[in-house]
Amino acid sequence: MLSCPDPVTDLWKTGIHPLDPIFAPRSVAVIGATERPGSVGRTVLWNLISHPFGGTVYPINPKRRNVLGIQAFDRIAxxxxxxxxxxxxxxxxxxxxxxxxxxxxxVKGAIILSAGFKETGAEGIELERQIKAIAQGRLRLIGPNCLGIQNPLTGLNATFASQVARRGNVGFISQSGALCTSILDWSLRENVGFSAFISLGSMLDVGWGDLIDYLGDDPHTHSIVIYMESIGDARAFLSAAREVALSKPIIVIKAGRTEAAAQAAASHTGSLTGSDAVLDAAFRRCGVLRVDHIEELFDTAEVLAKQPRPRGDRLSIITNAGGPGVLATDALIRAGGTLAELSAASAEALNGALPAHWSHHNPIDILGDAEPARFAQALKTILADPDSDGCLVVLTPQAMTDPTKTAQAVVDTWRASGSTQPILASWMGGAEVDEGEDILNRAGIPTYRYPDQAARLFGLLWQHSYALKGLYETPALTTNHGIDRATVATILQVAQTEKRDLLTETESKAVLAAYGIPVVPTQIAATVEEAIAAADTIGYPVVLKLYSHTLTHKTDVGGVQLNLDSSHAVARAFDRILTSVTEKAGAEHFQGVTVQPMIRVDGYELILGSSQDPQFGPVLVFGTGGQLVEVFQDSAIALPPLNSTLARRLMENTLIYKALQGVRGRQAIDLDALEQLLVQFSQLVAEQPAIESIDINPLLASPNGLLSLDARVILRSQDGSSLASSSIPLA
Structure with a gap:
């Protein structure tokens, strides 16, 4: 055994946490320690003894009395x-x-570096089952198939990596060990430091939720960055992330956006990656910021640690060259931001301070001969402008430019302003701007070599700030007044007794109506005579639709007849539906028709629905509906339940939202009413676990109101094969 010197006096964690034995151990056993060159066992042992962490190291090898000069033991006992x-x-x-x-x-903690488990197939899955059963409730495990962990604050290097992370305030977690080593090498070159460096592997036990919770409590960790291939325990992740994101930014790069990448990730980790769109919705719901590029992981972590979050999406760009300002503008718009409009006061101040030929709009081109004082005056004006939510200062090294003095002028102006706007800088060039970049970085102003990169980062900052507002704003859910749960229970019970997974259109609309969702009046008719009588009662024109216990897509079998203006038209339509269904599907699928009024309202056809995700449970979808729903593919996803804030954001994430506010002379619809309908629908989905999916298409939205014209409800299979057990509580 080998005892290392005392650890640093400021221990990484205080108090007792189940993961403390892993991250702050007083003694470590290396099972499989060996002197064989290039082996994992030798590398890990060497890393532990060559980087003292304040604890004792025990090599375990039944065939040797010592390893690397340290007394060895045959087994843990x-x-x-x-x-x-x-x-x-x-x-x-x-x-x-x-x-x-x-x-x-x-032993209270273990790291399994070994590979050869569920990623290899049935035999590996069985090994994992055995390990989990043995360790359950008694031993916390990281891995298997991982690189290990490093705690730079104590010096612990429990990995087989060749390098050691610098001390810092970023907690890094990765499912890929190979990516860990690449990030480690990059971080040393870029002088990025870490409070924890964790390779998670296949997450047999310790998962994202455990580690986010642990790093969230760690005072040395200011931000958490994650490389993710699969989410594992979705409930644990969302619960931990939602709590921690309020105080520390969590930035994720999630592999597997494309089908091919998802398959590669699954073969790598042995885990399902889940629906990418649903995962995006989950991240937004719990305040996690998702990025697409590895460099954005750490750029975002840096700027969130150094700068305040923007109040809005409006960025002001100050530049001494027009081209970089245009590039930054393009990147800003693509990232979801907008150019700030100069206030009248700012425009007047800039006119008095800048040459006559400055751009007179944002981006604020202060011309190529701008000296430090001109940069400072422009920045002072913008930082005082209430119509600006952030500022990007761009410098290109020209003959008249002093990058170093300009950087100091920017720092001095920013500090004197007391502004709460985030400020970013792009000092373009190479060696000529290095000293200026150093001045800015030391002052806490993040710098970027190219302005489009900085503008993208501002867009990400705004996305993060916007998501967090949803966590802070928690308006009450809808009241229970008027909800008829008894009717819903009866309908579901009848269908289950009849062993039906599909509710009829009439039953589906009754379920919606029970939760206060407006539906078009509908009557069932088993015969031509009943159809005519119903039409006479409702009033012409009417619509006839197939009434079936088994068929869901009525149009595909000729089961919809529109604009019927007489009893003769109703009779002919009834016969056409019966004949078409019999020919295309079989007479056994025809139980009659439904009769509904023909709605002649000029409005927007929307879709509102729910489905079950294997990892997240019920998922809501809202967007442009009608027969071309698959063509337009304009929809947004959210997790239930919703409150009014979350419902409005679901609408805002669609293209149709702008039209609903009124365009080209058309009146706006009642967005507050639609917001409330979404809340009520989400409550229905969250409260009725027997429902597998709901499809309202179209939901007609007009200035006159909202109306569900067609609806379909499918119940969970009674053989127990439903996808997910329950919704994740996020309210």
């Missing part, structure tokens, strides 16, 4: 004490027995 942490680096087949030894010895 032979040690003079129960180590806090066991690092397991042996073939997968032997891991269950070793985990049992660890549990018996009282």
């Amino acid at each position: 032979s040690l003079p004490e129960a180590p806090d942490l066991a690092i397991i680096a042996i073939p997968a087949s032997g891991v269950p027995e070793v985990v049992q030894d660890c549990v018996d010895a009282g």
